Amino acid sequence: xxxxxxxxxxxxxxxxxxxxxxxxxxxxxxxxxxxxxxxxxxxxxxxxxxxxxxxxxxxxxxxxxxxxxxxxxxxxxxxxxxxxxxxxxxxxxxxxxxxxxxxxxxxxxxxxx
Amino acid sequence: xxxxxxxxxxxxxxxxxxxxxxxxxxxxxxxxxxxxxxxxxxxxxxxxxxxxxxxxxxxxxxxxxxxxxxxxxxxxxxxxxxxxxxxxxxxxxxxxxxxxxxxxxxxxxxxxx
Numbered sequence: 620x621x622x623x624x625x626x627x628x629x630x631x632x633x634x635x636x637x638x639x640x641x642x643x644x645x646x647x648x649x650x651x652x653x654x655x656x657x658x659x660x661x662x663x664x665x666x667x668x669x670x671x672x673x674x675x676x677x678x679x680x681x682x683x684x685x686x687x688x689x690x691x692x693x694x695x696x697x698x699x700x701x702x703x704x705x706x707x708x709x710x711x712x713x714x715x716x717x718x719x720x721x722x723x724x725x726x727x728x729x730x731x732x
Numbered sequence: 733x734x735x736x737x738x739x740x741x742x743x744x745x746x747x748x749x750x751x752x753x754x755x756x757x758x759x760x761x762x763x764x765x766x767x768x769x770x771x772x773x774x775x776x777x778x779x780x781x782x783x784x785x786x787x788x789x790x791x792x793x794x795x796x797x798x799x800x801x802x803x804x805x806x807x808x809x810x811x812x813x814x815x816x817x818x819x820x821x822x823x824x825x826x827x828x829x830x831x832x833x834x835x836x837x838x839x840x841x842x843x844x845x
Binding site: 620625650651653660661662664666667705707709711717718719720721722723724725727 | 763765767772773774775776777780781782788790791822824829831832833834836837838839
């Protein structure tokens with residue numbers, strides 16, 4: 620069965636700190652790895668990764684995928700209180716699981732002033 | 733465009749009752765998803781659909797049913813509601829798996845007492 624496992628489950632930091640969130644996966648037919656941010660309501664899209672070693676960046680957030688070791692990391696530098704959220708990792712399946720989009724359990728990030 | 737519309741937003745059910753959560757999208761998206769989210773947890777995939785007439789089970793399909801008779805609509809049916817089905821339900825859609833971005837509804841909070 621396909622699995623997405625995130626760590627840590629929760630993290631508390633102070634403004635200005637740098638954090639690294641981890642996502643490991645076991646999938647039969649890998650297609651892509653996704654990162655989402657969820658504040659009060661529905662998740663919002665951050666990144667999609669399909670190739671190993673290519674970093675995606677958006678402002679203070681960046682992410683990279685390692686398809687050999689089956690994991691991805693999300694880095695947030697110079698954290699702000701507005702970064703407090705649940706960060707979700709997901710993968711999309713291919714082959715017989717084409718279209719299936721499975722999320723991990725999320726990492727709850729709390730940034731204190 | 734209204735995007736993804738879910739109804740109702742809130743519902744309280746008694747054990748053993750049945751109900752349907754409605755989801756409709758006006759973006760002509762082929763891919764549609766139902767997730768449930770328990771407090772402090774990630775999103776668990778209930779059912780998904782890659783097009784009209786095609787549905788498939790996700791991670792937690794027991795106690796639920798879906799249909800996809802049109803591109804726009806993807807209702808989720810709960811039969812014989814149980815307290816374990818108390819959760820927030822999100823419907824989502826996308827037109828392509830090439831971007832990784834899902835469009836979410838606002839969520840439906842269901843309580844089974």
